[in-house]
Amino acid sequence: MHGAVIHAPGDVRFETLDDPEILEPTDAIIRTAVTCVCGTDLWPWRGLDATGEAHPMGHEYVGFVEAVGGEVTSVEPGQFAVGSFATSDNTCANCRNGWQSNCVNREFMTTCQAEYVRIPNAQGTLVATEEVPGEEFWPGLLAVSDVMGTGWYAAEAAEVRPGSTAVVVGDGAVGLCGVIAAREMGAERIIAMSRHESRQELAREFGATDIVTERGEDGVARIKEMTDGIGVDSVLECVGTGQAMRQALHSARPGGNVGFVGLPHEVAIDGEELFFTHVGLRGGPAPVRRYLPDLIDRVLSGRIDPGKVFDLTLPLEQVEEGYRAMDERRAVKALLTP
Numbered sequence: 001m002h003g004a005v006i007h008a009p010g011d012v013r014f015e016t017l018d019d020p021e022i023l024e025p026t027d028a029i030i031r032t033a034v035t036c037v038c039g040t041d042l043w044p045w046r047g048l049d050a051t052g053e054a055h056p057m058g059h060e061y062v063g064f065v066e067a068v069g070g071e072v073t074s075v076e077p078g079q080f081a082v083g084s085f086a087t088s089d090n091t092c093a094n095c096r097n098g099w100q101s102n103c104v105n106r107e108f109m110t111t112c113q114a115e116y117v118r119i120p121n122a123q124g125t126l127v128a129t130e131e132v133p134g135e136e137f138w139p140g141l142l143a144v145s146d147v148m149g150t151g152w153y154a155a156e157a158a159e160v161r162p163g164s165t166a167v168v169v170g171d172g173a174v175g176l177c178g179v180i181a182a183r184e185m186g187a188e189r190i191i192a193m194s195r196h197e198s199r200q201e202l203a204r205e206f207g208a209t210d211i212v213t214e215r216g217e218d219g220v221a222r223i224k225e226m227t228d229g230i231g232v233d234s235v236l237e238c239v240g241t242g243q244a245m246r247q248a249l250h251s252a253r254p255g256g257n258v259g260f261v262g263l264p265h266e267v268a269i270d271g272e273e274l275f276f277t278h279v280g281l282r283g284g285p286a287p288v289r290r291y292l293p294d295l296i297d298r299v300l301s302g303r304i305d306p307g308k309v310f311d312l313t314l315p316l317e318q319v320e321e322g323y324r325a326m327d328e329r330r331a332v333k334a335l336l337t338p
């Protein structure tokens with residue numbers, strides 16, 4: 001089979017790889033329907049995370065169950081299945097508490113920009129759809145496996161409530177999905193921070209009521225101006241830089257909440273400052289598995305269409321162009337078709 005391998009920053013190759021095999025009785029093999037490039041894949045592409053030895057890439061997938069191990073009964077070959085980037089047994093204490101992305105048997109997916117993928121913990125990780133969905137739903141279901149689930153968690157962690165006001169920091173795919181989540185959870189005012197026209201448009205389509213183009217402390221000042229100097233109930237931090245986190249913390253009102261889902265890079269939080277703001281803070285890798293049944297329903301019923309975040313479609317063999325287009329911000333998110 002073929003898949004993407006990163007050799008060094010800016011060097012992702014489409015290569016012939018060994019076909020994945022069932023290694024544990026809890027594994028399944030998926031034949032990829034569609035996969036994609038994630039914003040977090042850009043950290044090693046840009047050299048901001050060490051690449052180390054050449055290794056496969058990708059953690060988002062939807063596809064057809066090809067084979068299952070002896071202990072997997074929840075899905076069967078031929079079914080179409082969606083799973084999270086963090087695999088989980090869905091039975092341990094952390095899973096039962098709803099934190100499947102902190103499963104004691106968790107394994108992060110790392111080989112999904114490929115024609116076939118081995119899924120550990122398949123029994124707890126994969127959710128099969130009732131029937132094979134039409135191809136028009138595949139991008140939306142793929143979004144559910146990571147960016148939509150992550151945007152959902154950001155809104156939940158930020159405690160978005162009906163009638164509340166939310167700010168979304170970050171206009172990448174996760175931030176845009178965060179807008180969808182805030183709207184679905186009933187936020188009355190959703191302020192998207194973006195300076196890119198096409199992303200602003202999509203944010204409005206997804207439910208943003210206001211756009212703020214200023215960044216950093218200027219962005220905070222603008223938010224304060226819009227909220228009688230108080231700040232907002234909920235902030236979804238979907239970037240992961242120090243500046244984005246400061247902007248998020250400073251935009252929340254006293255007693256407000258920040259949900260942070262951008263993978264933190266050089267984010268430092270001043271404990272004393274946080275203490276005096278009364279702002280609540282929760283982040284982490286999203287427990288996407290908990291949301292899968294609900295989000296799959298919302299996509300298949302046409303209630304939400306997070307697949308619109310894919311504004312570039314490439315054959316999998318052109319995966320490197322997907323990285324390049326996202327790095328240069330020519331594309332929000334690149335869909336890859338095997």
Ligand SMILES: [Zn+2]
Nearest residue numbers: 090092095103
């Ligand atoms: Zn578990």
